Amino acid sequence: MKYAVTDEGYYGNFGGAYIPEMLYPNVEELRERYLDIIGQSSFQEEFNKLLKDFVGRPTPLFLANRLSEKYKASIYLKREDLCHTGAHKVNNTIGQILVAKALGKSKIIAETGAGQHGVATATVCALMGMDCIVYMGKHDMERQKPNVERMRILGAKVVPALSGSMTLKDATNEAMRHWINNPTDTHYIIGSVVGPHPYPDMVARFQSVISQEIKAQLIQEIGNPYPDYVIACVGGGSNAAGAFYHFINEEQVTLIGAEAAGKGVDSGESAATTVLGKPGVLHGSKTLLMQTADGQVIEPYSISAGLDYPGIGPMHAHLFETGRAQFMSITDEEAMLAGIELSRLEGIIPAIETAHALAVLDKMEFDKDDVVVINLSGRGDKDLDTYIKWGKY
Amino acid sequence: MENRLKTLFKKKSKNVLSIFYTAGFPTHKDTVAIAQYLEAAGADLIEIGIPFSDPVADGPTIQASNKVALDGGMTLPILLAQVKEIRKQVKLPIVLMGYLNPVIQYGVERFIKEAKAAGADGLILPDLPLVEFQTHYQSLMQAEDLCMSFLISPTTSEERIYKIDAASTGFVYAVSASSTTGAKGDFQPEQLAYFEKLSKLNMQNQHLIGFGIHDHQTFSKACEYGAGAIVGSAFISMLEKSNDLEKDIHLFVTRLKKGN
Numbered sequence: 001m002k003y004a005v006t007d008e009g010y011y012g013n014f015g016g017a018y019i020p021e022m023l024y025p026n027v028e029e030l031r032e033r034y035l036d037i038i039g040q041s042s043f044q045e046e047f048n049k050l051l052k053d054f055v056g057r058p059t060p061l062f063l064a065n066r067l068s069e070k071y072k073a074s075i076y077l078k079r080e081d082l083c084h085t086g087a088h089k090v091n092n093t094i095g096q097i098l099v100a101k102a103l104g105k106s107k108i109i110a111e112t113g114a115g116q117h118g119v120a121t122a123t124v125c126a127l128m129g130m131d132c133i134v135y136m137g138k139h140d141m142e143r144q145k146p147n148v149e150r151m152r153i154l155g156a157k158v159v160p161a162l163s164g165s166m167t168l169k170d171a172t173n174e175a176m177r178h179w180i181n182n183p184t185d186t187h188y189i190i191g192s193v194v195g196p197h198p199y200p201d202m203v204a205r206f207q208s209v210i211s212q213e214i215k216a217q218l219i220q221e222i223g224n225p226y227p228d229y230v231i232a233c234v235g236g237g238s239n240a241a242g243a244f245y246h247f248i249n250e251e252q253v254t255l256i257g258a259e260a261a262g263k264g265v266d267s268g269e270s271a272a273t274t275v276l277g278k279p280g281v282l283h284g285s286k287t288l289l290m291q292t293a294d295g296q297v298i299e300p301y302s303i304s305a306g307l308d309y310p311g312i313g314p315m316h317a318h319l320f321e322t323g324r325a326q327f328m329s330i331t332d333e334e335a336m337l338a339g340i341e342l343s344r345l346e347g348i349i350p351a352i353e354t355a356h357a358l359a360v361l362d363k364m365e366f367d368k369d370d371v372v373v374i375n376l377s378g379r380g381d382k383d384l385d386t387y388i389k390w391g392k393y
Numbered sequence: 394m395e396n397r398l399k400t401l402f403k404k405k406s407k408n409v410l411s412i413f414y415t416a417g418f419p420t421h422k423d424t425v426a427i428a429q430y431l432e433a434a435g436a437d438l439i440e441i442g443i444p445f446s447d448p449v450a451d452g453p454t455i456q457a458s459n460k461v462a463l464d465g466g467m468t469l470p471i472l473l474a475q476v477k478e479i480r481k482q483v484k485l486p487i488v489l490m491g492y493l494n495p496v497i498q499y500g501v502e503r504f505i506k507e508a509k510a511a512g513a514d515g516l517i518l519p520d521l522p523l524v525e526f527q528t529h530y531q532s533l534m535q536a537e538d539l540c541m542s543f544l545i546s547p548t549t550s551e552e553r554i555y556k557i558d559a560a561s562t563g564f565v566y567a568v569s570a571s572s573t574t575g576a577k578g579d580f581q582p583e584q585l586a587y588f589e590k591l592s593k594l595n596m597q598n599q600h601l602i603g604f605g606i607h608d609h610q611t612f613s614k615a616c617e618y619g620a621g622a623i624v625g626s627a628f629i630s631m632l633e634k635s636n637d638l639e640k641d642i643h644l645f646v647t648r649l650k651k652g653n
Contacts, residue, residue, distance in 0.1 A: 008524075018493060020450040020519040021544040021557075022568060163456055169447065176449045183548050183571045281494045281520065282447060294468045295498030296446040 003248045003324060005315070009197020012321060014288075014314035017196035018281045022180045026188075027284075029103065031198045037102045038095070038205065050094050051209060054127065055084045057091075059210075061217035061373070066345040073366035076227070077348070077376045078214055080239065087351065087378030088207060088239045089120035093189055095206030097124040100187035107131040107186040111175040113140055113168030113235070114305035114353070115147025116378060117191030122156035132156040135174040137167040140305055147382055165299040168309050172283050192236025193313030196284030200241075200313050207242025214373055215246055222371060229364075231256045232375040233356040234327065235271070235307035237316045239377035244325065254326070257316060258356040260302035261329035271300035272329040273312045274320045282310070288317040303332035303386060304352040306378075334359040339380065340393045351378030352386055397486035398514040398540045398563040401437060402599050402620065409621025410612070410650060411438035411601055412628050413490065415458040416475065417467025418444075419632055424472065427632070428479040428487070430639050434646035436485065438601075440517070440623065441476070443469055443491025450519055452575030454626040458633075469499050473511045480512030488542065488563070490517035505533055515540035515563045523560055531560065542566045547587045551594070558596040565600040567591055567619060575626035576605035580614055588618035609652040624649060 009015045009031070017027055037043055051057040059079045068075045080088040093110075100108060108130050112118030118134040125132035134151055138160040141148050151158050164170040172194075179188045193200040193207075215225035230247055232240035234257040247253040262270035270276060277288035282297055290298040290310040300310045312320075319325035330338075339355035342348050350358060354377045366372065380387065387393070401409070412431055416424045428439055444462040448455060469491075476487060489508055496504050496518060508516065516539060521530075523543065534541055540563030545554050548571060558565055570576060570584055580588075591600060602615040603623030615622035628645060635641040 016522065016525075018520045018522060021549060022450060022546045022571060022573075024546075024553075025548040025550070163460075164446070173447055173449050177452075177573045180450060181572050278498075280497060281492075283449075284520075289494070291494070291498065293498065295495035296463060297494075 011318035081379035122154035208245035210242035211246035243375035260307035269301035349380035413625035417462030
């Protein structure tokens with residue numbers, strides 16, 4: 001289990017809980033109790049029932065024949081895009097709202113970039129009758145207007161983050177500040193495998209249903225739970241964490257994370273953290289972080305708001321450092337072309353985040369017997385404006 | 394020479410006034426002069442903030458000062474040079490306070506040694522975990538005779554307060570409320586109850602109360618319970634508006650201590 005998190009919350013050199021004292025009691029309470037809460041049979045029962053009846057799990061594992069023909073391998077798509085709310089994010093918000101209930105919290109806060117995690121949080125808050133405040137960068141609110149309105153329709157209050165570049169990093173800062181100011185009745189639902197321990201591990205556990213299902217479905221499909229490749233996009237890295245989770249200790253499975261190169265890794269407008277980042281501390285954990293030589297965080301760029309984050313989860317930083325996972329940089333253009341290709345070959349318009357994972361196919365040389373699973377983390381409905389503006393279809 | 398922070402608390406255990414300001418605010422060149430004016434005006438202790446792009450524990454005033462400082466080109470090496478400059482004339486204890494990441498990039502050990510060499514007396518790194526400090530840096534800081542103050546907040550358990558007190562030297566930084574910096578208004582009854590509780594704990598260090606101390610009334614109230622108090626956001630707001638730093642700093646400190 002050399003890739004598992006330690007009791008102190010470390011994945012190798014990364015992770016931990018680097019938080020000011022004002023957040024310590026909340027994070028410590030969560031750390032002390034999350035495994036017990038999640039482990040209870042009543043919790044598991046309710047979690048699994050909601051995943052089945054509310055989210056629509058298990059999501060299909062779809063053999064993409066025309067894509068397989070083109071790239072000369074058996075390519076399967078894990079259809080997280082068919083989850084309720086349109087992406088894998090809801091797996092985590094269902095889990096965390098049940099944890100919040102068990103902790104006796106009555107209010108929920110969240111950060112969001114593209115709005116998918118915000119919508120998934122607003123959705124479960126409506127379901128459970130909890131107050132919900134979502135922090136979203138003012139710039140992202142303008143880019144992702146339909147998701148802002150979805151959250152409002154669901155009864156959430158969307159608060160613009162007005163500091164910094166007014167994107168995901170700043171929304172996370174504001175959510176943390178809110179938590180400092182409201183420590184007793186509020187639970188902070190972090191949307192990715194980032195933040196202080198135990199968040200990365202807790203979120204990875206809730207997302208691990210993805211790889212659990214892939215294994216069972218591959219046994220049905222090919223008589224063997226292990227594919228040759230699992231490919232997923234990585235912003236903070238929650239869908240990749242879920243897709244990799246049950247394969248991490250199976251070294252015969254090659255794990256590939258697709259990062260957003262933006263306009264190119266050397267362009268100055270990129271979010272390719274494993275290429276451009278150095279170890280540092282942001283939002284409560286030590287991880288790879290895009291920063292200046294002075295340790296100031298660099299504003300990332302990607303065409304996809306969901307990958308527009310200057311760090312990656314500490315688990316991924318460890319997978320990168322140990323070489324257990326490969327990380328590839330995908331430009332805006334490569335991702336958009338891969339999104340159009342999937343639309344034309346398989347009749348599925350993917351989220352632009354997800355399109356980064358699909359663009360990996362064109363960079364690989366597969367054997368014809370290879371079994372490749374791509375985590376189709378979200379659907380492209382929210383991205384129509386971006387597709388339309390890009391226009392090359 | 395003994396650490397100036399330790400000397401201060403040996404001599405004075407009441408009404409200690411500590412002023413926090415962000416290095417490089419309002420402009421790059423003001424860091425040194427502000428320290429001089431503070432000493433002349435009668436402050437007891439100076440805390441200088443190392444600017445960071447993502448100050449999550451701070452409210453809007455200090456956030457904005459961080460941004461102005463960074464946009465003006467402020468860096469940790471420049472600050473260390475400025476501390477050296479301050480030390481040529483100023484005898485007050487100096488504490489450097491900042492988020493961990495810029496310090497990590499500079500090198501924590503290197504920072505500890507150079508901060509001491511520049512003339513600093515203490516550090517506050519609010520997002521440095523206690524255990525990491527004890528494992529990696531405590532002995533070096535003791536060897537350098539540099540103090541380390543940790544924060545406690547109203548939600549910190551009594552057991553943990555004693556742990557934090559045991560690891561701290563110089564003073565313990567008691568955050569006055571569950572809040573980010575820059576709160577306005579008078580103290581609430583539960584805050585006073587918390588101050589009362591702290592004053593009765595048998596801590597080895599003196600404690601200074603900070604966050605939300607913004608005028609004579611809140612300063613003197615906090616001083617009834619702790620060794621003194623820390624003023625940050627209110628001071629920075631004043632700097633932002635000032636056309637004459639020397640005069641306004643003098644007036645600000647006098648009013649804090651004596652009222653109008």
